[in-house]
Amino acid sequence: xxVVLSGGVGxxxxxRALRVVNDPRTVTAIVNVxxxxxxxxxxxxxxLDTITYTLAQLNNDExxxxxxxxxxxxxxxxxxxxxEAWFALGDRDLATHLYRTQRLxxxxxxxxxxxxxxxxxxxxxxxxxxxxxxxxxxxxxEIGPLSFQEYFVRHHHNVEVRSLSYVGASDAAPAPGVxxxxxxxxxxxIAPSNPLISVAPLLAVAGIADIVRSRRDDVVAISPxxxxxxxxxxxDRLMRELGLQASCVGVAQYYRDFAGTMxxxxxxxxxxxxxxxxxxxxxxxxxxxxxDQHARALASEVLK
Amino acid sequence: xxVVLSGGVGxxxxxRALRVVNDPRTVTAIVNVxxxxxxxxxxxxxxLDTITYTLAQLNNDExxxxxxxxxxxxxxxxxxxxxEAWFALGDRDLATHLYRTQRLxxxxxxxxxxxxxxxxxxxxxxxxxxxxxxxxxxxxxEIGPLSFQEYFVRHHHNVEVRSLSYVGASDAAPAPGVxxxxxxxxxxxIAPSNPLISVAPLLAVAGIADIVRSRRDDVVAISPxxxxxxxxxxxDRLMRELGLQASCVGVAQYYRDFAGTMxxxxxxxxxxxxxxxxxxxxxxxxxxxxxDQHARALASEVLK
Numbered sequence: 368x369x370v371v372l373s374g375g376v377g378x379x380x381x382x383r384a385l386r387v388v389n390d391p392r393t394v395t396a397i398v399n400v401x402x403x404x405x406x407x408x409x410x411x412x413x414x415l416d417t418i419t420y421t422l423a424q425l426n427n428d429e430x431x432x433x434x435x436x437x438x439x440x441x442x443x444x445x446x447x448x449x450x451e452a453w454f455a456l457g458d459r460d461l462a463t464h465l466y467r468t469q470r471l472x473x474x475x476x477x478x479x480x481x482x483x484x485x486x487x488x489x490x491x492x493x494x495x496x497x498x499x500x501x502x503x504x505x506x507x508x509e510i511g512p513l514s515f516q517e518y519f520v521r522h523h524h525n526v527e528v529r530s531l532s533y534v535g536a537s538d539a540a541p542a543p544g545v546x547x548x549x550x551x552x553x554x555x556x557i558a559p560s561n562p563l564i565s566v567a568p569l570l571a572v573a574g575i576a577d578i579v580r581s582r583r584d585d586v587v588a589i590s591p592x593x594x595x596x597x598x599x600x601x602x603d604r605l606m607r608e609l610g611l612q613a614s615c616v617g618v619a620q621y622y623r624d625f626a627g628t629m630x631x632x633x634x635x636x637x638x639x640x641x642x643x644x645x646x647x648x649x650x651x652x653x654x655x656x657x658x659d660q661h662a663r664a665l666a667s668e669v670l671k
Numbered sequence: 672x673x674v675v676l677s678g679g680v681g682x683x684x685x686x687r688a689l690r691v692v693n694d695p696r697t698v699t700a701i702v703n704v705x706x707x708x709x710x711x712x713x714x715x716x717x718x719l720d721t722i723t724y725t726l727a728q729l730n731n732d733e734x735x736x737x738x739x740x741x742x743x744x745x746x747x748x749x750x751x752x753x754x755e756a757w758f759a760l761g762d763r764d765l766a767t768h769l770y771r772t773q774r775l776x777x778x779x780x781x782x783x784x785x786x787x788x789x790x791x792x793x794x795x796x797x798x799x800x801x802x803x804x805x806x807x808x809x810x811x812x813e814i815g816p817l818s819f820q821e822y823f824v825r826h827h828h829n830v831e832v833r834s835l836s837y838v839g840a841s842d843a844a845p846a847p848g849v850x851x852x853x854x855x856x857x858x859x860x861i862a863p864s865n866p867l868i869s870v871a872p873l874l875a876v877a878g879i880a881d882i883v884r885s886r887r888d889d890v891v892a893i894s895p896x897x898x899x900x901x902x903x904x905x906x907d908r909l910m911r912e913l914g915l916q917a918s919c920v921g922v923a924q925y926y927r928d929f930a931g932t933m934x935x936x937x938x939x940x941x942x943x944x945x946x947x948x949x950x951x952x953x954x955x956x957x958x959x960x961x962x963d964q965h966a967r968a969l970a971s972e973v974l975k
Contacts (some may be wrong), residue, residue: 405712409769441762445770447791450769451773469754
């Protein structure tokens with residue numbers, strides 16, 4: 368069994384790459400819920416949905432998020448009547464949020480819903496929220512406190528962040544099966560997701576960090592930064608703003624207690640000594656997953 | 672000023688008819704909220720929306736409910752992933768529910784939202800929920816207790832009803848302005864809506880029945896039954912099941928304490944004596960509103 372500590376897009380692409388070399392039924396994604404929000408009364412779980420859609424091969428490559436073949440009738444109408452339309456919800460995507468919200472109102476958990484949606488979308492991997500309890504990543508910024516989606520979508524992560532907090536994480540219980548999966552996994556992979564806003568809220572849930580630390584020899588982390596820059600999103604900027612080095616070395620420093628092995632991109636080959644000095648093994652490969660061959664190379668390295 | 676005690680479709684058509692002979696800015700619709708529901712986390716107010724859509728001339732005449740030019744992408748997708756799709760919500764219509772739910776979550780009241788939507792949709796009448804508090808019309812039926820929409824939509828009002836209750840009504844406060852509007856109106860009209868499930872929940876709100884009774888001489892009720900049958904919906908069947916006479920006379924008996932005048936259809940001309948005996952004035956006209964001429968005739972009779 369393989370466990371992947373997962374954010375959204377980067378994790379989804381890694382999970383898809385793993386399929387090339389590995390039976391998906393042996394893979395469990397433990398997914399961040401710190402970005403989750405209630406909007407228009409709807410319970411929205413962006414990371415869970417990104418992973419489900421990507422593994423169902425329904426992801427929208429043009430947008431980089433959401434579902435392919437999407438339409439926008441509801442949002443257009445909402446905008447026309449003066450509603451809040453800054454958080455774009457496609458018509459297909461809305462069906463997922465209606466489904467989840469209705470099931471939660473009937474007493475189902477986020478884990479139940481994630482499992483049901485995986486079945487409906489024909490996904491064989493186990494997709495599991497880290498917790499069924501509420502966790503909210505909050506940003507203290509130069510313009511005041513912002514929720515995740517206010518920071519990320521409304522302000523296009525273009526404001527300076529002073530600190531982060533993962534509200535509710537320390538009181539949140541790991542979802543059923545999460546601790547067992549981590550204890551029993553042959554390999555734990557920290558996906559190339561944003562360390563501070565995708566992986567940190569996972570590690571902040573009671574009990575998770577302790578188990579991952581105890582499994583350090585079996586934990587492989589993939590740097591989301593290449594030559595100091597994130598492929599997508601604000602990981603580099605955020606790390607700098609919060610006093611970390613914005614590079615694969617900074618990522619390694621951040622994960623050194625949790626991961627025995629760090630995978631970095633070929634373009635960062637010259638940084639491998641700095642990471643070795645952190646008592647981490649270093650593996651070097653292409654990490655961009657730009658095509659199937661590269662994805663296979665990364666997946667093979669991760670599972671080696 | 673004219674006040675119309677309103678359910679959904681029948682009231683909407685009457686309000687539209689009144690425009691032909693009367694300035695819409697002098698009309699206040701006080702609208703039933705006993706059909707309101709939360710579905711998929713969304714706050715849905717069917718009667719308020721039917722009236723707003725109809726007065727905005729956006730009502731869907733083919734369906735008899737909802738918006739014209741409607742599309743169904745979200746519902747199709749919801750059904751495809753195994754969601755509850757028995758309560759059909761069109762894509763345009765969903766925008767209204769997202770808007771309302773978001774505004775309520777921000778602390779707005781149903782009255783605020785009704786007013787905002789009326790402005791957005793260009794409606795000049797004042798559209799006012801009878802209460803900002805929650806009222807739920809519940810059906811005790813041969814197959815057990817059902818909510819309004821379970822009875823009406825899911826079971827197509829095709830089960831026997833033993834009793835009705837308007838849960839929350841006696842504790843609900845009239846929305847701001849409702850009692851004043853009733854006190855000050857020149858004329859109060861009871862729309863040709865279902866007496867038991869559209870008008871009764873209005874009258875059950877604390878204070879409303881007393882004021883309407885005290886204004887009896889200025890209250891005109893329009894029978895929704897013609898020759899013992901409802902144009903639409905289960906009014907006739909329900910009246911029978913609950914021990915009332917399913918006819919304009921039964922409607923008059925039901926309203927006799929509230930309305931000094933009863934308007935019945937020409938086809939019921941032979942019942943007028945029975946209604947006069949209830950100490951009500953009777954006016955006879957066409958009540959179907961099948962075309963503009965008929966609508967004008969009814970509106971004139973109502974305001975005479």
